[in-house]
Amino acid sequence: MVKTISAVLGVGALICSALALTLSANDEVARKAAVEWLQLVDAGKYQEAGAQAAQEIRGFEQWLDYLARQRGAVGRANKRKLVEMHHASTVAGIPDVRPYHVIQFKTSFEHKPSASETITIAKVGCCWEIFNYKIGDK
Secondary structure, eight states: OHHHHHHHHHHHHHHHHTTOSOOOHHHHHHHHHHHHHHHHHHTTOHHHHHHTBOTTTSOHHHHHHHHHHHHHHHOSEEEEEEEEEEEESOBTTBOOOSOEEEEEEEEEESSOSSEEEEEEEEEETTEEEEEEEEEEEO
16 A cells, blocks of 8 residues: 555656646647656556657657667656757657657656656647657756
8 A cells, every 4th residue: 555655646746746837738738748658658658658659750669679778777767847848840850840849857767866858749630649758867
C-alpha cells in the first residue's frame, strides 16, 4: 500500500510540476499530450509510446531501441518541471513543415539528477505525434 501511495504521489508531482508556465489553450493541449506520452515512457511502455511517435523519423523498432537507450541509462523519473515551450514550422532532421511544439522540461532522474528533456510534438490529423525526444544535460 505504501508503494501504491508513493507511486500515485510521484505521478501527481510529475504532472503538477509541469504546470509552472502560463500557456495558451492550444499550448496546454500540446503540453498535456507530451506529458501523457512521457508517462508511457516513464512506465516503460515503449511499444505504446513508439506507436505515438512519427514513423517517418524512425521506424517503430528504431523508436523502441531509441527509447530503451535514452531512458535505460538515466533510470526512473523523479521530478519533471516544464521550463520552456516554443513553436517552430521546421525542425532539423524532420522533413515536413507543420506547426511543431518544442517542449523542454527540467527533469530529475534516478541516475541523472539534473537533466533536460526536449520533446518535439505536432498534431497530425486527429492525433498528436512525437517527432523527437532527447535527454540532455541541464
